[in-house]
Every structure is written in C-alpha cells, then in structure tokens.
Amino acid sequence: MAGLRGLCNWRIFPLLFFYNDGMRYETVNNLKLPKIGFGTWKIGGESQADPSSDPASLQALCSALELGYTHFDTAEVYANGHTEELLGTAIREVGVSRESLFITSKVSPEHLKFDQVLHSCENSLDRLGMDYIDLYLIHWPKVGMDLKESFRALNQLVRQGKVRHLGVSNFKLRHLKEAVAQSETALLTNQVPYSVPERTYQTNGVLEYCQQNDILLTAYSPVKRRNIKSNPVLKKIAAKRGLTSQQVALAWLVSQERVITIPMSTNPQHQKENLQAGEIVLSSEEMEQLG
Template sequence: MEVGYTHFDTAEYYAAGHSEELVGRAVRETKTKREDVFITTKVSPEHLNYNDVLNSCENSLRRLKMDYIDLYLIHWPSIGMKLEDAFRGLNKLVRDGKVKHLGVSNFKLKLVKQSQELSETPIITNQIPYSLPNRTYVENGVLEYCQQNDILITAYTPVKFRSVRVNKTLGEIAKAHAATPFQIALAWLVMQPRVITIPMSFNPQHIKENFDAAEIQLSAKEMTQLNNAWDKNDD
C-alpha cells in the first residue's frame, strides 16, 4: 500500500480465510479509505450453489471487515456445478450491493460464454494463468475472445517460471531497459490490450520493482521477440 498498489487479490481459499483477514487489517491499519482500494476475492468451487454462494460472501465480508467486495470471482469451475444456481446467488449479491462486479477464474470459452448469459451484470474479468511460457489460454481461444468482448484478462502466476532468469531474449531486453527479467515479464503482459496482472511477492524490493514495471514501454519489435522466445510448454 505504501508503494501505491490499490488492487488486492485474495480468496476464501487462501490460508483458509486468513489472507482476507490480513487484507482487511492492512486497509484499516493504514487508514486507507475503502473507496481507494479495489478488493478482489473468490468463492471456492465447492460452494457453487445459491445458499453457499451467499454464505461464502458473508464470511468473506466478515473476515475483511468490509461491507462490500469490489470484484467477486468464481475461483474454479467444479465438476457437476450448477452454474445457473451459482449465478442466482451472485446476481443477488450484486443487487444487494454486497458485490460491485462479477468475474470468473480458470474458465474456458464455453463457460465464459455461459457466465455472460447468466450474469445480470457484465463479467468484467477472467483470471487465468498467463505468462511468457504459459500460453494455454491463448491457444484455447480465451484470450482473444475476452479481448474482443470487453472482458479483462487478469494474468496470474505471471513471473513464477524457471526460465525467467536464463532466457536469452528476456535477459537482453531487460538489460536494454535497465530492468530485471521479472519486470519485463510483467511489462509484456500489461502492454497487451485488456490484460492486467497480479504478481505476488514477500520481498519489499520485488514489490516495488513489480509496481514500477507498469511504466516500462516495450517496442512492437520487443513484444514480438518475447512472443517468440519460448517454445510450446518450455518453462
């Protein structure tokens, strides 16, 4: 928060709710106004029915000690889930003002489209794994569909890959920008239309570097070089 981050990503699943407690505490103890932060949290796959969705949200709000969530996501689809039933609950939460926006996570194309039909308000994001070596959601068509349909891609696990320190192209571009390879990996994501990212770090220096990466401007040539610098499934 001191660095300037305003978007915090958590989930009922993370540390069995303790992550939400810490996010709430950080907002209160830094005396940050509620409207100055954007809180994303998520309902777990085992809670995807009407009553459980309502209960999960109540529990998240209680742990956060907040009266609304900015963005509420379905964390993962589950086998046999009744998406219609889950969205009945999610739509009610938006109508009741407990949730401002809805989104999904780890959803493939068919489920994204179903969610758009079931949601009374726009699905504003699909949170997916996306990084230089991980193009799964490019290959399955989700990235392009979301970009064309005004759905933000929230790229998770953006820098946790083995080759981040040794990929030659990444290293050279980092050097040219006096940046670290981690920063370039983040800049490559946020330079793309409708892509945001949520890096995680325990290290204050990394936290600052990740924030500053948003200012790095990569050229079209560098973007293409990075696009092509990993073979399929090459981490």
Template sequence: METIQTQGIAMPKLGLGTFRLTEAAGQAAVESALAEGYRHIDTAEMYGNEEIVGAAIAASGVDRRELHVTTKVWYDHLAPDTIRRACDDSMKRLRLDHFDLYLVHWPAPGMDLPAIMETMVGLKDAGLTRAIGVANFTLPLLKQAIEEIGAPVACNQIEYHVYLDQSAILNYLQPKGVPVVAYSPVARGEVVDDPVMQRIAAKHGAQPGQVALKWLLDQDGVAAIPKSQSAAGQRRNLDSFKVTLDDEDRAAIAALPKNRRLVDPAFAPDWD
C-alpha cells in the same frame, strides 16, 4: 496507475497477488504494497489470508474508495446458500462492507452455472460486491456464462505469462470489453533465468520479471497480479511500467514456447 473499466468498476492494471502471503509477514507485505502505492489487492477464501489482508487494509489508512479489493469463492462452495455464506464470511474476515470484485475461483465438475451466476448477480444487486467475475474458466464456460446466461462477467482471472498461450480466450473476451487478470504473470520466477528474457531486460536496463510484466501490461484489457513480499520487489513490479518494449522484443517473446501451464490441479477443467 492505469485502470481498466469493466462492468462499472475501474480496476488498476497492476495489483498485488496474495497467494501464500500469511501471518505477520503476509500482513506486513500487504501493508508495504499499500504504502508503495498499490490500490489493487487480490485474495481468496482458499488462501486463508483474508483476515491479515483485512488487517493490513485497516492499518494502512488508505481511503476505501481508493482501493480495489478482489476475493473469490472456492469451488466446493458453489451452491447458492454456500456462496452467500462464503461471501458473508469473507466480508467479515476482510472487515469490509463490500468487495469491488467477487469471483468464482474455479469451475466445479457438474456445477449448476445458471444458479451460480444468478446467486452472484444477487450479491451484486444487494451491494455486497460492485462487480462479479470468474477465474480459471475455459472458452466454453465463458460462452455459457456470457452468451447463454447473460451474466455481467467483469473479468476472467487466469494463468497467463510469456510461456502460456491464452490467445483464444483473449480473442473472445477483448471484443466484449471483458478483461483478463493474469496470475503467475512472471511464471513463478522462471523468467528470471531465461536467456531471452535476460537479454531483453539487459537491453532496457531492467529485470526479466519487469519485462514479463510489461509484456502483459502492454496488452489491451489485461491486468496482472504478481506476488511480492518485499517492498523492493513491489517497487520493482511498479517500475515495470517504465519499460518500453519494441517490436524486436515482442517478436522474441512470441517465439518462446507457449505450452507451459504451471497451475493444473486435479480439479481443473479440461483446458482443451
């Protein structure tokens, strides 16, 4: 598995997203992914599934040193004391003694970003997480965290797929060696019925979702965390690495509308 080096960690470019993977079926899905060869698992306290993710990791027998585990602190837990408590609680649920990457899941209105990042760095210094990062941060927030505060941001996890332009954030982060981790990378399945994506997939004997993933994975400093509950789907996502897109394919994807944001909760920041 190809990896991205960032802030002292090697993050596999393809991981398993676990949002809405819960209960026994969710645990089975994580166990299946680990058996298929996934070594990057993404969860969050908000998902309510850290316990089953931890149980799956424990049952897998995979050496902890081979795994990259990301979890996240929710946006209403961003006071220094509550960040520390959330970190401890997540660690207990996951049955781990450290994370590989701990993220601020969403920015909060009126948050004290310097205090938040200082607390996150403290967790890293204490060995509770190997690296820290952010998710759903806009360009101004990234500039504040990286330039003004000087935080060792290891990634920005954002919605990114063939229908959403994220070039401003990519153009800012790539020269700094800070990767983007793409969630909803197949646009919640919308690529499946897209004629353009179907045509490209047929050309390569692939599936539209594989084309969407390979388009992301071909980009420098971009990882993707598709969710899949079935072993067949997980294998299909891994096999996306075998697809070879050409300039014609990339031009067709570039021509698709790029303003379709699928994740925009009421508490989201001003994306513009």
C-alpha cells in the same frame, strides 16, 4: 489480530518511495483498473493459516499498500480465510480509504450452490471487515456445476450491493460464455494463468474472446516460473533496458489490450519493481521477440 496492531507503523518507505504516476490502466464499462495489482496467495499460509508468519505477512501487505498498490486479489481458500483477515487488518492499519481500493475475492468450487455462495460471501466480508467486495469470482469451475444457480446467488449479491462486479477464474471458453450469459451485469474478468512461458489461455482462444468482448484477462502467476529468470529473450531485453527479467515479463503482459496482472511478492524491493513495470512501454520489436 489485535496483537498485530502497530506493525504497519514502521516507515522504511522513504527508501522505497515510489509515485506511480505513469501506471497504465484498463477501462471497461466506466471502471478504471491499474494494469498491475497485488496477489496474496501464500500470504498468511497456504491451505491452512500459519499465524507464525503473521508479522511478515502484515509487513508485506502494508508495504504493498504504502507503495501504492490499489487492487488486491485474495480468496476464501487462501490460508483458509486468514489471508482475507490479514488484508483487512493491513488496510485498517495503513489507514488507506476503502473507496480508493479495489478488492477481489473468490468463492471456492465446493461452495457453488445458491446458499453456499451467499454464505461464502458473508464470511469473506466478515474476515475482510468490509461491507462490499469490488469483484467476486468463481475460483475454479467444477465438474457438474450449475452455473445458473451460482449466478442466481452472485447476481443477488450485486443487487444487494455486497459485491460490485462479477467474474470467473480458470474458465475455458465454453464455461466463460455460459458465465457471460448468466451474469446480469457485464462479466468483468476471467483470471487465468498467463505469462511469457505459459500460453494456454492464449492458444485456447480465451484471450481473444476477452479482448473482443471487453472482458479483462487477469494474468496470474505472471513471474512465478523459474524459466522467467533464465529466459534468454527476457534476459537480453532486461539487460539492454536496465530492468529485471520479471519487469520485462510484466511489461509484456500489460502491453496487451484488456490484460491486467497481479504479481505477489513479500519483498518490498520486488513489489516496487513490479509496480514500476506498469509504466514500461516495450517497443513493437521487443513485443515481437517475446512472441
């Protein structure tokens, strides 16, 4: 990564400067998290690292940091670990303090045995160049997994201070309840797909369970779907309020109790618009129209 140093020292950001004073937060168990964080899937590659995209990837991460995003979501599987390396590099380049950030990473379903969890976490810490991860998630449930064993390792990581909070991702109710029971500390989140057109985790009872048990539902792929742009209700509200459909889609999410979200964008203008969506308050009538 040495050859990439200095990439973040371009300052186009007076143009984009945005002071996100009005960002809304969720507070659970004395932890305060912004409603809008930043996703990193496809930054640095997909299933494999794509070093040819490093300059663009670093610029995307640096602009997100400079715009004021503080919660970054990554995973060991993203670009086969390379996304974590890029994130760590961007943070050091921008020079933002580690303590001001909240870093989420994830252990893959193939690494859920006791030793594998510990090993995956060490590797993520090395790639990030950090000595702790704020939030560590089981990325996906796996058929036949032994959550008791996985959480034995995850709980140990928390006790050792290598991880500050635990969570899960893509867990339906049965597994979510099991994870809550196995975690020695309050389970912080279940990260799941949730957006105006994607309601699986609303209809299957996970959202309600999270809201009733002070667990954050982290909505992923919040603006990805093509029908966000063409959704007539989103379009109508956006036009009336001078916003984009994506901003209204994000505002709908962050207006919900215990819901936070992590849109990804490589485009600084989109990054800024997404961050600003954390300030938008929709009326009860607009919320009703979106269902």
